[in-house]
Amino acid sequence: MTTLKIDQVLRTFPVRHGHLPTRALEPIDLSVANNDFVTILGPSGCGKSTLLRIVAGLDRPTSGRVILDGQEVTGPGADRGMVFQSYTLFPWLTVRENIAFGLRERGVREADRDKIADGFVHRIGLSGFENHWPKQLSGGMQQRTAIARALANDPKILLLDEPFGALDNQTRVLMQEMLLGIWERDQKTVLFVTHDIEEAIFLGSRVIVMSARPGRIKAEIAVDLPHPRSYKIKTTPEFIGLKERLVEEIRAESLKVAADA
Amino acid sequence: MRPLHPLTSKQRAAYGLAFFVLFVALWASATFGGYVSKTFLASPLTMVQEGWDLLTKYGFLFDIGMTIWRVVGGFALAAIVAVPLGILMGAYKPIEALLEPFVSFARYLPASAFIPLLILWAGIGELQKLLVIFIGSVFQIILMVTVTVGNTRRDLVEAAYTLGARDGGIIGRVLLPSAAPEIAEILRLVLGWAWTYVIVAELIGSSSGIGHMITDSQALLNTGQIIFGIIVIGLIGLVSDFLFKAFNAWLFPWKLA
Numbered sequence: 187m188t189t190l191k192i193d194q195v196l197r198t199f200p201v202r203h204g205h206l207p208t209r210a211l212e213p214i215d216l217s218v219a220n221n222d223f224v225t226i227l228g229p230s231g232c233g234k235s236t237l238l239r240i241v242a243g244l245d246r247p248t249s250g251r252v253i254l255d256g257q258e259v260t261g262p263g264a265d266r267g268m269v270f271q272s273y274t275l276f277p278w279l280t281v282r283e284n285i286a287f288g289l290r291e292r293g294v295r296e297a298d299r300d301k302i303a304d305g306f307v308h309r310i311g312l313s314g315f316e317n318h319w320p321k322q323l324s325g326g327m328q329q330r331t332a333i334a335r336a337l338a339n340d341p342k343i344l345l346l347d348e349p350f351g352a353l354d355n356q357t358r359v360l361m362q363e364m365l366l367g368i369w370e371r372d373q374k375t376v377l378f379v380t381h382d383i384e385e386a387i388f389l390g391s392r393v394i395v396m397s398a399r400p401g402r403i404k405a406e407i408a409v410d411l412p413h414p415r416s417y418k419i420k421t422t423p424e425f426i427g428l429k430e431r432l433v434e435e436i437r438a439e440s441l442k443v444a445a446d447a
Numbered sequence: 448m449r450p451l452h453p454l455t456s457k458q459r460a461a462y463g464l465a466f467f468v469l470f471v472a473l474w475a476s477a478t479f480g481g482y483v484s485k486t487f488l489a490s491p492l493t494m495v496q497e498g499w500d501l502l503t504k505y506g507f508l509f510d511i512g513m514t515i516w517r518v519v520g521g522f523a524l525a526a527i528v529a530v531p532l533g534i535l536m537g538a539y540k541p542i543e544a545l546l547e548p549f550v551s552f553a554r555y556l557p558a559s560a561f562i563p564l565l566i567l568w569a570g571i572g573e574l575q576k577l578l579v580i581f582i583g584s585v586f587q588i589i590l591m592v593t594v595t596v597g598n599t600r601r602d603l604v605e606a607a608y609t610l611g612a613r614d615g616g617i618i619g620r621v622l623l624p625s626a627a628p629e630i631a632e633i634l635r636l637v638l639g640w641a642w643t644y645v646i647v648a649e650l651i652g653s654s655s656g657i658g659h660m661i662t663d664s665q666a667l668l669n670t671g672q673i674i675f676g677i678i679v680i681g682l683i684g685l686v687s688d689f690l691f692k693a694f695n696a697w698l699f700p701w702k703l704a
Contacts (some may be wrong), residue, residue, distance in 0.1 A: 244605050264611025275608040278701045280625040288610035290622070319701040330604075339610055 187377045188254075188342040190218040190241065194250035197236055210236045212402035213250060216394065218343070225380060225390035227432065229440045233401030234379045238347050241377060242268045254342060267336030271348040273328045275320035281307060282316040287412050288339035300397055306334035308366065320372040326357040332363065343375040350385070350390050360418060362388055370414050383432045387425060388415065392431065398439040489671035494678075497671030507660060511679060514645055514656040517573070521580025522641045526634055528581075529588035537596025537626070538618050542549065549588050558583030571652040576645065583644035584637050591637075595623050595629045628699040635691040640682055641687045 239245040286299040324437035478490035501507035649658025664672035
């Protein structure tokens with residue numbers, strides 16, 4: 187049973203000459219229950235990525251703390267798998283070796299690593315590409331491999347930072363379905379950051395809407411759409427109703443950002 | 448010709464060869480045409496004749512062998528010291544802060560100026576030659592490797608941390624493989640510079656090597672031999688560069704894929 191508690195997390199970026207300190211995050215409270223799929227939606231620059239990086243342990247909160255299963259997060263670790271927006275596969279490793287990277291760091295034997303990695307290669311639909319280098323893959327294939335690499339480690343929670351943000355629209359929709367399929371089958375606690383409203387609804391059980399800088403939680407909307415979900419759900423009245431609501435919430439924030447700029 | 452328009456590999460080779468032909472033609476017309484005195488510049492034919500004599504009568508192959516061994520020896524010593532040190536400096540900022548200013552200073556000390564000192568300390572034997580090349584190469588390699596390792600993509604390092612890598616894993620399985628192709632390129636570059644140092648080292652206080660042959664020929668005003676020696680150096684450089692490149696391509700296929 188995994189529970190993630192974000193407890194009064196606040197992040198201020200220190201003074202850079204000539205500028206006042208920036209408040210990236212107002213104190214944030216958020217709980218994520220076992221096998222929950224929570225999407226964090228916000229305009230660019232709202233600190234949603236900062237929040238995710240703090241959960242990952244790649245950034246430290248100025249005050250407050252992140253607790254995963256009763257343990258305070260003090261740095262990055264294999265229990266929190268992360269998928270980044272940029273392509274972060276290791277270019278010198280093949281698809282199979284990339285997926286097995288975390289297992290190797292943990293000292294899993296080579297035969298076992300390959301078995302686990304090949305299982306994931308199959309599940310992300312990249313059979314036949316095991317021995318390809320990242321350079322030989324499309325953006326969508328690279329991100330699928332990155333998701334498999336994080337999942338192969340069997341983390342308690344999967345953190346995704348706009349993983350499909352750089353992909354074209356068609357590929358993005360396919361990737362969303364693939365990710366949701368994996369989640370529906372295997373169950374995993376997921377925290378997914380995005381600025382795409384449809385993506386946030388389609389994937390999430392809950393959508394957390396963040397305000398423009400300084401970032402704080404503005405609204406929390408439950409998505410009571412049944413599983414398994416297919417792309418067809420995007421045209422149902424329930425989906426469109428949720429979308430309308432979120433468009434209003436986000437629009438207010440985007441206007442604030444535009445006025446500040 | 449259009450900007451950045453590519454060439455086929457055949458065209459590329461033809462253009463490259465054409466300039467060599469042009470160069471020799473200019474040289475031949477200057478010497479055979481009598482525009483330059485034979486005392487100062489030998490003709491291509493004289494050069495080839497002198498070169499043949501050097502190889503068959505004067506044991507020039509032994510000199511070539513000596514020079515190659517000095518370059519490779521001094522360069523290998525420098526690489527063995529500099530590459531690990533550069534990796535440590537690139538990875539750990541306190542070590543970089545400690546050593547970088549000194550290495551930057553030492554890099555500007557001309558290796559050739561150390562020759563008198565090195566003769567005093569190490570005599571005129573092989574050790575002194577190796578040390579000249581070592582001094583000329585080691586600081587350059589350290590600095591360039593430091594920069595390369597320090598420039599490793601941060602997102603790859605972060606990804607490795609979130610996959611459970613610890614500091615040792617970050618260095619051994621991210622910084623090192625990420626920097627390796629560039630380090631190989633640095634070594635290829637510095638090996639070229641090492642050739643300059645070895646000849647300088649052999650010009651002074653040496654009894655063998657290509658540089659020694661060149662000083663000897665100067666005393667005899669044999670410009671044909673001097674030019675032949677210089678061309679041999681150029682050819683060896685070309686071949687070693689080619690081998691290095693091929694080796695790097697074989698070592699890092701992911702870079703070219």
